[in-house]
Amino acid sequence: MNKIGKYLNSYTETAPLAVFRIFFGLMMFASIVRFWLNGWIEKLYIAPKFFFSYYGFEWVKPFGDFTYLLFIICGISSILVAVGYKYRFAIILFFLSFTYIELMDKTTYLNHYYFISVLSFLMIFLPAACYFSIDAARSPQKVFQKIPRWSIDAIKLLLAIVYFYAGLAKINSDWLLRAMPLKIWLPSKYDLPFLGDLLQQEWVHYVFSWSGMFYDILIPFLLLWKPTRFGAFLLVIVFHVLTRVLFPIGMFPYIMIVSALIFFSPEVHHKILGMIAKIINIKKDRFDNSRILFYKPIKRKVITSVITGFFIIQLLFPWRYLLYPGELFWTEEGFRFSWRVMLMEKAGYAQFKIVDAKTGNRFYVDNSDFLTPFQEKQMAFQPDFIIEYAHFLENHFRKDGHKNIEIYVENYVALNGRKSAPYIDPDVNLLNFANSFEHKTYILPFQDEIKGL
Amino acid sequence: MNKIPGFLLILIFLFSACSTENEDKTPDNEKEENSFDREAMLVNWADNIILPAFQNFESSTRTLEEQTTAFIQDPSVAKLEVIRSAFRTAYLDFQSVSMFEIGKAEQLNYRNFLNTYPANTTNIREKIETGSYNLELPSSYAEQGFPALDFLINGLGANEAEIVSFYTENPNASAYKSYLEAVSTRINALTVEVSDSWHGDYRDTFVNNTSSSSTGAVDKFTNDYVMYFEKFLRSGKIGYPAGAFTGEPSPQNTEAYYANDFSKELYLKALESVQDFFNGVHFDGSSAGKSYKQYLDYLDSIKEGANLGELINLQFDTIKAQADSLDASLKEQVRTNNTPMLEAFDLLQMAVVLLKVDMMQALSISVDYVDSDGD
Secondary structure, X not given: OHHHHHHHOOEEEOHHHHHHHHHXXXXXXXXXXXXXXXOHHHHHHHOOOXXXXXXXXXXXXXXXXXXXXXXXXXXHHHHHHHHOOOHHHHHHHHHHHHHHHHHHOHHHOOHHHHHHHHHHHHHHOOOOOOOOOHHHHHOHHHOOOEEEOHHHHHHHHHHHHHHHHHHHHOOEHHHHHOOOOHHHHHHHHOOOOOHHHHOOOHHHHHHHHHHHHHHHHHHHXXXXXXXXXXXXXXXXXXXXXXXXXXXXXXXXXXXXXXXXXXXXXXXXXXXXXXXHHHHHOOOOHHHOOOOEOOOOHHHHHHHHHHHHHHHHHHHHHHHHHHHOOOOHHHXXXXXXXXXXXXXXXXXXXXXXXXXXXXXXXXXXXXXXXXXXXXXXXXXXXXXXXXXXXXXXXXXXXXXXXXXXXXXXXXXXXXXXXXXXXEOEOOOOOHHHOOOOOOOOOOEXXXXXXXXXX | OOHHHHHHHHHHHXXXXXXXXXXXXXXXXXXXXXXXXXHHHHHHHHHHHHHHHHHHHHXXXXXXXXXXXXXXXXXXXXXXXXXXXXXXXXXXXXXXXXOOOOOHHHHHOHHHHHHOOOOOHHHHHHHHHHXXXXXXXXXXXXXXXXXXXXXXXHHOOOOHHHHHHHHHOOOOHHHHHHXXXXXXXXXXXXXXXXXXXXXXXXXXXXXXXXXXXXXXXXXXXXXXXXXXXXXXXXXXXXXXXXXXXXXXXXXXXXXXXXXXXXXXXXXXXXXXXXXXXXXXXXXXXXXXXXOHHHHHHHHHHHHOOOOHHHHHHHHHHHHHHHHOOOOOOHHHHHHHOOHHHHHHHHHHHHHHHHHHHHHHHHOOOOXXXXXXXXX
């Protein structure tokens, strides 16, 4: 207890958190702009006729053309976060708008987006704007050169969890013993200069698989330990640039590279802020007032409790898959929100059959009538999508005047290079099931075994 | 600390390994074992399959146009038979190029202009009577191409004499003649345009576009190929007439509806073309070159997986064998006993799964250029 009390009462420079806040805000702004310029707002959130919801968040839907407004709010709040203007309000607004965007359609789920949501939630409780920010510049009594150590360690811990859990998830027989799915992905990058031919070699697939696993598991520790820190940071750069070259993963590599800076000492961050100060022509030393941020006991208690609760959930949530029977990669029950990044190559095909229970009349659904190609692709191998879609189809065809509707699906899924196999039981009427957190009994068993975590 | 030099060593090793490989003058066949030459596959596709197929089709559409001209100069039952035969040859040959909807063909919406069925006969009659039409409009897809021609030479009357009378005794005979000619001319003109583009610059553009991105020729074409099989072969030739998507059999949706006994032949020809393409069989049938089959064999050898190429060929063979139980007229088949049609649909469906899920996963090609980020 004493140790914990001592830790909670230790203080460190605010500079690393300020640097983190600035880069985070700018990166988010760049991501939003990129998303817009790629036409994805229209393509992903306005064009589709139907959106797949997360269980419990069915009320979260795009607003038609006003969806652009949501992105504008998100973009502006990220800039406010970067400059530290009305920080608390800005980061809450960012968290809410960004999370809302992610909840609108689970077709677009990415671990990276979840990471941003979780990180911005954490940042609501961190004193990131009491140094090198507009808030601080406007009122000197809000400037604190030093803050509790845990407020910086919290971000390090979150980054460590992301990497470490991503590494643990790679300890499975497909990844390590079959070099899957890299064996599928890497040879298709045949046209890369220098690497193209090499990526055809089987041993290269194994080297990438194993080193990827070790990288993810070890990198938090290598970053934490001072003697290895600089080397580890170079590794972070090499690793993420390589993933950027090999895979279409957008802004994420840059976000992770910049985030890893938080592990460096305050001196490094003071230098960075010094450089920024020079560029935008302000005086950095006005923030160097040696004041320490002490929370009132009650406030500190609330904040540390929230953060502790947050991390307990983060640590436990990825293990929830253990509560479900069956192969995780196959059923995907407990797959999301667990840092299972780039783990599988999965694709499916789902042909829905509408049956009139009384007359026996039946016909197939042309999915492209209702779904975008992207939605169809994602739907075809994820059971919760399939159920939700079946209920949508029921509504649609009932309105069309069909009666006694039963819906069946002929569904094939291929996982990590295995031959496609039947996925959802073709003999069950999907309308007898609703989405829930219970085990989905209508998923046919996986005809192989994947050992490991 | 240990991990870093280890990783750096690997990196150095990686780069040195590639530089030595590039310097190596390994003979071609030995190199083959280590990588699959996609450019050679594109060359085989273009030079031995696509170009000759278009060349052949172009000569059929030219004949078709010539025979049409001959017919309208002096319409007779004998000359009608000549156009009909030219029509059959051309329609069959079209099945060997329809899947190549890329480049100029894609730009022009070639397939839509040549083969949107069922033909809209009400509109066709109306346009003939008013004499005002513009076949270049996308809204006129269903009023031209082979389905319209089918109607004009097979469907206007109950027998040959009756059909010929539309071009001779009918008060609008000259309008019928000019519409017939316009349809025939347009088929040929569009084909010449596509064929010229392949025989011109596009062949090189296609073959040199070896990029692995979604805009690379292999990725893009594979999407087109699989989509052709799913939407145009499975749904178009079998699914829609069988009412697979509505529950109501719809004979009027059969390809070559008025030619009666022709639809199964078209279906078989399309199947054969798709399978030959899969196996890289040259258009003249003499031999086979680099293809999906070889590409899959190469990737299977890396994965030690099931022989996917064999499975796909087996499925194609099963589909062809099942077609034996179909009437030469799919329209009749739908009317009399729709079950074999639905069976055919299910078998085609299995092939779609193999192509769209298994093959595309093996080739690591994403479906339809979904260009959003991945994890």
